[in-house]
Amino acid sequence: MSTKLKKELRRIICALIIFLVILVIHKANLMPFIFDRRWPATAVYLVPYLIAGYDVICKAFLGIIHGQMLDESFLMTIASIGAIVTGEAEEAAAVMLFYQIGEWFQRYAVGQSRKSISDLMDIAPDYANLELEDGSVEEVDPEDVEIGSVLVVKPGEKIPIDGTVLSGESMINTAALTGESVPRSAHEGDQVISGCINGDGLLRIRAEKVYEDSTVARILELVENATEKKSHTENFITRFARVYTPAVVIAAVLLAVIPSLITGSWITWIYRACTFLVISCPCALVISIPLAFFAGIGAASKSGVLVKGSNYLELLADLDTLVSDKTGTLTEGNFAVSEIIPADGVSPEAVLRDAALAEGMSTHPIAVSIRDAWEDRYPDHDVLSNTDVENVPGQGLIAKEGNELIFVGNGRLMENHAIPYRPVRDSAATICYVARNGDYLGPILIQDRVKNDAKGAIRALKENGVRRVVMLTGDHENVGRAVAEQLGVDEFYAEMLPQDKVEKLEELLTQKENGYLGFIGDGINDAPSLSRADVGIAMGGVGSDAAIEAADVVIMDDSLPRIPAVIAIARRTIRIARQNIVFALGVKALILILGALGIAGMWAAVFADVGVAVLCILNSMRLLLHKKTI
Amino acid sequence: MKKKYKCEIDCANCAAKVQEAILKIDGVQDASVNFMTQKFKLEADDDCFDEILKEAVRVGKRIEPDFEVEF
Numbered sequence: 175m176s177t178k179l180k181k182e183l184r185r186i187i188c189a190l191i192i193f194l195v196i197l198v199i200h201k202a203n204l205m206p207f208i209f210d211r212r213w214p215a216t217a218v219y220l221v222p223y224l225i226a227g228y229d230v231i232c233k234a235f236l237g238i239i240h241g242q243m244l245d246e247s248f249l250m251t252i253a254s255i256g257a258i259v260t261g262e263a264e265e266a267a268a269v270m271l272f273y274q275i276g277e278w279f280q281r282y283a284v285g286q287s288r289k290s291i292s293d294l295m296d297i298a299p300d301y302a303n304l305e306l307e308d309g310s311v312e313e314v315d316p317e318d319v320e321i322g323s324v325l326v327v328k329p330g331e332k333i334p335i336d337g338t339v340l341s342g343e344s345m346i347n348t349a350a351l352t353g354e355s356v357p358r359s360a361h362e363g364d365q366v367i368s369g370c371i372n373g374d375g376l377l378r379i380r381a382e383k384v385y386e387d388s389t390v391a392r393i394l395e396l397v398e399n400a401t402e403k404k405s406h407t408e409n410f411i412t413r414f415a416r417v418y419t420p421a422v423v424i425a426a427v428l429l430a431v432i433p434s435l436i437t438g439s440w441i442t443w444i445y446r447a448c449t450f451l452v453i454s455c456p457c458a459l460v461i462s463i464p465l466a467f468f469a470g471i472g473a474a475s476k477s478g479v480l481v482k483g484s485n486y487l488e489l490l491a492d493l494d495t496l497v498s499d500k501t502g503t504l505t506e507g508n509f510a511v512s513e514i515i516p517a518d519g520v521s522p523e524a525v526l527r528d529a530a531l532a533e534g535m536s537t538h539p540i541a542v543s544i545r546d547a548w549e550d551r552y553p554d555h556d557v558l559s560n561t562d563v564e565n566v567p568g569q570g571l572i573a574k575e576g577n578e579l580i581f582v583g584n585g586r587l588m589e590n591h592a593i594p595y596r597p598v599r600d601s602a603a604t605i606c607y608v609a610r611n612g613d614y615l616g617p618i619l620i621q622d623r624v625k626n627d628a629k630g631a632i633r634a635l636k637e638n639g640v641r642r643v644v645m646l647t648g649d650h651e652n653v654g655r656a657v658a659e660q661l662g663v664d665e666f667y668a669e670m671l672p673q674d675k676v677e678k679l680e681e682l683l684t685q686k687e688n689g690y691l692g693f694i695g696d697g698i699n700d701a702p703s704l705s706r707a708d709v710g711i712a713m714g715g716v717g718s719d720a721a722i723e724a725a726d727v728v729i730m731d732d733s734l735p736r737i738p739a740v741i742a743i744a745r746r747t748i749r750i751a752r753q754n755i756v757f758a759l760g761v762k763a764l765i766l767i768l769g770a771l772g773i774a775g776m777w778a779a780v781f782a783d784v785g786v787a788v789l790c791i792l793n794s795m796r797l798l799l800h801k802k803t804i
Numbered sequence: 805m806k807k808k809y810k811c812e813i814d815c816a817n818c819a820a821k822v823q824e825a826i827l828k829i830d831g832v833q834d835a836s837v838n839f840m841t842q843k844f845k846l847e848a849d850d851d852c853f854d855e856i857l858k859e860a861v862r863v864g865k866r867i868e869p870d871f872e873v874e875f
Contacts, residue, residue, distance in 0.1 A: 233869060240866050281814065288840065401840045415817060460817045468840045 179282060186226060186274050193222035193267055200264070212261060219263035227254065227270040244419050246455040256448035257776060260441045269452070269776045276784025280461070283791045287465055290798055291472040297350045297369040297390050302334035303327065305378065316368075316385040327377040332369060336388045337379035339364045344375030351389065352730040353478025369393065392722060393475075396482055400471050401464065403483025407751050411463045415456040422454035422766070429770060442772065449769035452779035458758040462790035463751050469797040470747030479740040480728040489709045490727065490744035494689030495682055496640050496737075497703075499675075500647035500657060500666075502696045503713055504734070505622045509539045511547035512603060513619040517596075523552060525615045529608045532573035532582040535563060540604060543620050570606070581609040588614070604653070622653075627735050629661050634738035638745065641689075644682060646675050676702050683707075694737065700724075711737060747797060754790040761786050805853050806834075811844035812872040813837055822864040822871055829863060831856045837864070837871075844873050 208214045233247035257266035302316045305324040316334040345357040369390035430447035434440045467484035514522040530548035533541035562574040570583015588595040593609045603619040645666040654668035693707035701724040704710030712725030714732040765782040768774035819839035826835040834847040848856040864871040
């Protein structure tokens with residue numbers, strides 16, 4: 175609690191005690207010579223009224239001077255003065271007190287909420303340990319660290335700046351950034367990201383970026399700016415607030431004048447009009463709706479998803495179509511040898527050895543996967559150095575070892591060299607046939623593996639209201655089909671070049687029913703699609719500037735289940751925002767009607783104002799209570 | 805020059821009003837008053853940044869007396 179809040183609390187309690195003492199004396203009829211006459215009684219009640227509300231009255235006058243009419247203080251002042259004039263000084267004091275208690279509690283609740291949200295994002299480093307040339311260590315502000323400086327990160331400290339490990343070994347905890355709870359190991363030469371927490375080891379790192387460009391600063395900047403991109407709901411509330419207050423004030427004036435002219439009972443109708451003024455502030459909505467979105471963004475970043483604006487939460491909650499890239503997003507993105515089928519009398523080792531020898535120089539993903547498999551499976555064998563290799567475009571390779579020829583490639587290569595091979599049918603795999611001279615050795619099957627959690631994630635997307643999941647891939651039709659079937663996506667489009675993907679996206683955008691279209695990509699190759707979609711979702715954002723720039727939503731690691739999780743958070747946010755709108759407007763409308771009929775007094779009006787605001791704030795905070803679902 | 809300060813602002817509505825008024829000051833390129841994060845960002849001409857900052861605080865206080873900026 176800030177000192178300002180504490181001071182206010184003391185003042186409110188003080189006024190409350192005085193008010194209660196006066197009330198007891200009044201009601202017990204201990205001093206009839208004061209309370210039986212109107213003006214002395216009013217004067218006595220003015221004491222707690224002024225102690226509680228003098229700042230409100232001051233603000234009201236300042237507001238008038240500066241041309242800021244119709245703010246809350248002004249309306250409260252007019253309403254309470256109206257109550258005093260109509261002979262309800264007791265009520266005026268009580269209402270002012272209750273209003274101040276409500277305001278105080280509202281401020282306290284907002285402060286607490288803000289604190290719990292910023293705790294979620296407590297990733298900013300407070301200092302950096304700079305190693306000086308003489309080997310001594312000095313504590314400096316992270317913003318003062320230059321590129322190339324050497325920093326020491328002690329156990330338990332936050333890594334202040336993105337850098338490379340020079341020496342030391344440790345496990346680092348990336349949970350605050352990625353939501354991933356398993357620590358990652360860091361050795362000499364590894365890149366480390368600011369905002370992660372160092373484990374037990376001491377690390378010396380070289381700063382690769384200045385603080386401003388480091389991951390942690392960029393993320394904080396993003397989250398802070400996210401609240402500035404307003405959702406439709408927030409814009410609606412802002413517009414509504416602009417109309418609501420003047421409308422209620424006009425209604426109050428009409429209520430004070432017209433029935434009074436007809437019935438002649440001015441006091442009754444002025445009092446009823448004053449209850450209108452108390453209800454006329456839209457603060458319950460103006461505070462609790464942005465708070466709900468802020469809490470939603472906070473809850474999302476807690477689970478490793480950066481949402482770059484409140485508006486995107488709204489779009490995510492209403493996603494109709496989700497288009498995904500395949501390689502690297504739904505699949506691991508690296509090819510691996512899945513099967514070797516040696517011909518009769520040949521060992522798998524021989525097949526793999528010859529293939530690895532031929533592919534020795536190539537950087538093609540297929541070649542890399544064959545070499546990896548060789549090194550993995552037969553680590554004690556020498557690293558192969560190849561000889562003369564001829565590249566046959568669209569077919570494969572022919573390598574020369576001594577006088578013998580090794581053929582590695584597709585069926586056409588085998589046919590062209592009249593090698594008796596046996597075609598393998600496996601739609602999902604890329605197949606490399608291997609032969610030595612005229613002898614067929616066997617095929618190697620290479621496959622990109624589907625991510626373990628991809629199938630579950632797609633199911634969870636469907637449960638969260640996504641109607642259509644579409645996969646786009648540059649791969650062959652049959653590879654695409656196999657993956658699509660395995661994952662249970664609704665549709666797939668294969669053999670697509672990057673520009674085809676954007677075109678297809680445009681087409682899908684016109685086909686969606688209600689709601690919006692999201693695109694999931696890795697953020698590096700898919701920038702055009704990411705920006706074309708209603709919501710661009712980039713995977714594996716940590717450390718990748720391109721992904722953070724291009725996308726609207728950034729998944730910090732490459733875990734797919736975070737997408738349904740963030741959609742669930744978005745839906746919860748929208749639900750809570752709607753509840754607040756309906757509840758606040760409902761209560762206000764009800765009290766307005768009851769107030770006009772003379773059933774609800776100023777007490778009920780104050781509740782409709784600050785009481786409802788506090789309840790809405792508490793409702794918004796429920797977003798933070800929800801346990802992590804990933 | 806662009807600088808970020810902690811500020812005190814009591815409601816989302818006042819933050820918007822204060823921001824609007826500060827944006828109208830001469831020499832201010834960009835400004836934002838964020839109620840949620842309680843941050844005040846000011847981007848203004850380098851040579852008279854301090855004067856603009858003072859003016860911004862003055863303007864802000866006129867609209868919302870509770871507006872405070874920590875330097």
